[in-house]
Every structure is written in structure tokens, then in C-alpha cells.
Amino acid sequence: MLLIGSHVGFRKDSQLLGSLQEALSYHANTFMFYTGAPQNTSRYPIQDGLTIEALSLMKDAKIDYSKVVVHAPYIINLANDKDPDKFMFSVRFLQEELERCELLGIKSLVLHPGSHVGLGVDTAISNIAKGLNMILGTHDVTILLETMAGKGTEVGSSLEEIKRIIDLVDDKEHIGVCIDTCHLNDAGYDMSKFDDFLDQFDSLIGIRKIGCVHVNDSKNLLGAHKDRHENIGFGTIGFDNLISIIYNERLEDVPKILETPYVDREYAPYKYEIEMIRNKEFDSGILDKIRKQA
Ligand code: FE
Ligand code: FE
Ligand code: ZN
Numbered sequence: 001m002l003l004i005g006s007h008v009g010f011r012k013d014s015q016l017l018g019s020l021q022e023a024l025s026y027h028a029n030t031f032m033f034y035t036g037a038p039q040n041t042s043r044y045p046i047q048d049g050l051t052i053e054a055l056s057l058m059k060d061a062k063i064d065y066s067k068v069v070v071h072a073p074y075i076i077n078l079a080n081d082k083d084p085d086k087f088m089f090s091v092r093f094l095q096e097e098l099e100r101c102e103l104l105g106i107k108s109l110v111l112h113p114g115s116h117v118g119l120g121v122d123t124a125i126s127n128i129a130k131g132l133n134m135i136l137g138t139h140d141v142t143i144l145l146e147t148m149a150g151k152g153t154e155v156g157s158s159l160e161e162i163k164r165i166i167d168l169v170d171d172k173e174h175i176g177v178c179i180d181t182c183h184l185n186d187a188g189y190d191m192s193k194f195d196d197f198l199d200q201f202d203s204l205i206g207i208r209k210i211g212c213v214h215v216n217d218s219k220n221l222l223g224a225h226k227d228r229h230e231n232i233g234f235g236t237i238g239f240d241n242l243i244s245i246i247y248n249e250r251l252e253d254v255p256k257i258l259e260t261p262y263v264d265r266e267y268a269p270y271k272y273e274i275e276m277i278r279n280k281e282f283d284s285g286i287l288d289k290i291r292k293q294a
Contacts, residue, residue, distance in 0.1 A: 002247070003067055004277060005030040006258040006270035012044045016054040016104055024061060026270040030255040032069045032110070032212070035100050041073055041093050046103040055105065067255040069108040069144070069178075069212050070101050078131035079114030079124035079155050091131050098139040108211050110144045110178045113156035113165060124155045129168030137171040144178040144211045149186035149227035157187040157225070163204050177205060180214035180259075181237060181245060182230070188223035191237045194245050213256045215246060231260045231287065232273045239282040246277055263290045 005028030008019045016033075023031035036043040058065050076094060081087040094111070101109055116124035132143065145165060150157030156165070162177055169175045179201075185191050201207055217235030219228040233239035246256050263269050267290045276283050283289075 001029075001252075002278070003030045003064070003253070003255040004028060004246070004258075004274055005032065005255065006260075006268075006274070007032045007034075007071065009033065010035055015044075015047055015050040017050045017057070020054045020057055020061075020063075023063075026268070026274055028270065028274055029061075029063055030067050030257070032071055032255075032257045032259075034071050034073060035097065035104075036073070038071070038073055039075065041075065043096070043100065046100055048103070051104055065105060066107055067253075068106060069110055069255065069257070070097070070104070070106050071110040072097055072112070074112060076111070077114040077117075078111075078128045080117050080119065081123075081127045081130075082117070082119065087127070087131070091134050094131070094143075095135045095138065098135060098141045101141045102139045106141065108142050108144050108176070110146055110212060112148060112154075113145050113162070115153045116155055117153055121155060121161065124153075125161065125164050126168065128155065128165050132165075132175065133168075133170050136169065136174045140174075142174045142176050142211060144176045146178040146214070147180055147183050147187065149183040150188075150225040151186075151227045157183070159201060159204050166205065166209070176209045176211040177201075178212040178214060179210055180216060181242065182214070182216035182218040182235075182259075183227060185218045185222055185237050186220055186224050186226050190222060191245065192241045194241070194248060195250075198248070198250055207250060210251060210254055213245070213251060213254055214259050215242060215256045216259050217242060229260055231263070231269055232258070232276065233282045233284075234287075243277065243280055247280075263287050267291060 008022040010033040019033045148154040148156045217230035220226040
């Protein structure tokens with residue numbers, strides 16, 4: 001069965017219950033959320049009452065909770081150890097994030113590998129592995145390293161770099177990968193040849209390590225190293241290629257998460273994009289529909 005959803009909010013007052021209700025309003029059967037604002041590290045305590053309510057509602061809605069994922073905030077950077085205090089702040093925050101995941105019953109945490117900020121890729125990779133080795137295995141949560149576009153000094157824009165990090169991680173059971181179609185395109189992987197990409201992934205890392213797929217179109221050309229997401233069917237990857245990826249049998253059990261932009265920065269597109277994906281038919285008027293029905 002197709003597992004399709006989007007990233008959703010996580011608010012102080014409604015927490016997991018609110019996230020679930022937002023996902024259900026999009027007719028999604030999975031979702032991803034940040035445990036607070038994506039761009040900062042201020043977090044509220046998890047309220048178990050809301051979690052319990054959400055879990056029972058998910059049972060009724062037949063949502064496979066083991067596939068729901070959390071995304072760590074972007075500002076966490078394990079690659080940079082220039083300032084040891086900042087590095088340890090990232091490690092501690094991630095440790096707390098694993099604890100929050102455990103309280104919420106979440107099994108997978110998506111993490112950007114980080115940016116080397118001039119230290120070079122080799123140092124960055126060893127720093128990332130060092131940070132991960134301090135926290136992995138303390139909780140039954142798997143960290144999924146996200147493939148990046150290669151913007152600035154981002155690490156993890158090639159499968160080789162992702163593999164090098166994984167090779168240095170001690171607890172192989174709790175490390176995996178989240179592939180992002182926009183990032184892969186911008187990093188230079190041709191999404192119109194997705195099976196070739198999967199073959200390459202499988203021989204380097206092992207296809208079973210893929211724990212999440214971020215499904216986004218891209219505003220930029222193959223290899224642009226930009227990272228600007230576009231709505232499904234409106235970018236350079238295109239609707240047909242994204243549909244082939246979403247329905248690829250080799251990734252059937254892997255959740256597909258939309259992180260496409262809000263229309264006019266205001267209207268969530270996910271209900272409409274999910275419908276279009278289920279119909280497997282591109283609707284070029286979808287953005288106007290979203291504006292009107294919002
Ligand atoms: Fe991400
Ligand atoms: Fe992503
Ligand atoms: Zn991105």
C-alpha cells in the first residue's frame with residue numbers, strides 16, 4: 001500500500017494529536033513533523049495525554065505509526081567541531097531529540113549530515129560519525145541521514161559521502177538514509193533514471209537502509225546544488241518521474257513525504273498533491289484550486 005503524507009506542524013498545545021489531525025485533513029496515511037520549529041532548538045515537554053489520544057486515533061485511522069518520522073532542526077551541525085561547546089550542544093540536542101522520539105513512540109529521526117564550514121569533507125565526516133557514535137544505541141530510534149543538494153559546504157550530497165559516514169558508525173542497526181528527490185536532482189542524480197540510482201544505492205549502501213523518501217520537485221536544473229523545492233509536477237523533475245519514484249515497488253514499504261512549498265507562502269498544497277498522486281494524473285490547474293479552496 002502506498003504510504004504518502006507530508007510534513008505537518010507540531011504545536012505546543014496539540015502536539016502529536018494536532019500533527020495527526022493535520023495529516024488526516026490532507027487524507028495522508030503517514031506524516032513527518034519537527035518536534036518544534038524547524039529552524040530553532042526551543043522545545044516544549046511532551047504531554048503524554050496528547051500522545052495517547054493521538055495513538056488511539058491513529059489505530060482507528062489505520063495509520064502504521066512505525067512509519068511516521070521526525071525531522072531534526074536544520075541548525076544542528078555535527079560536522080563542525082571548531083567550537084567544542086557548539087558541537088556538544090548539537091550532540092546533546094540530538095540526544096534529547098531521541099528521547100522525545102522515544103516518548104512519542106517514533107522510530108525514525110531524519111537528520112541533515114551537516115556543513116563542513118571550511119573544515120573539509122574528511123574532517124566533517126569524522127566529526128559527524130563521532131557525534132553519532134556518542135548517541136546512537138541509547139534509544140530504539142534510527143537516525144536517517146538525508147541526502148543533500150550540496151549547497152554551500154553541505155556534506156552528504158553524494159552516496160559515497162553518506163556511505164563513508166555510515167561506515168564509521170558503530171551501531172549500524174540504528175543508522176539509515178532518507179533520500180530527497182529535490183536534493184538528489186540538485187546534487188546531480190538524474191531522477192528520470194531512478195532504477196539506476198537505486199541499483200547504485202543498493203550496491204554502495206544497501207536499499208534496505210532507505211527509511212524515508214522526501215518527494216519534492218525542484219526549481220533548479222540537474223546538478224545545480226541549490227535546494228529549492230517545487231510543487232509536484234511544476235519543476236525540473238516533473239510529474240511522471242515523481243510518480244515512477246513514488247510507486248517504485250522496491251520502495252513500497254517506505255513512507256513518501258512531501259515537503260513542497262506552500263502556495264503563495266500561505267496555502268498548504270498537500271491535500272491536493274496527495275489526491276493528484278493517488279490519481280496518477282497531473283492537474284496543471286492545481287495551484288489555482290488550492291488558492292480558491294483555502
Ligand atoms: Fe531535510
Ligand atoms: Fe528533505
Ligand atoms: Zn531541501
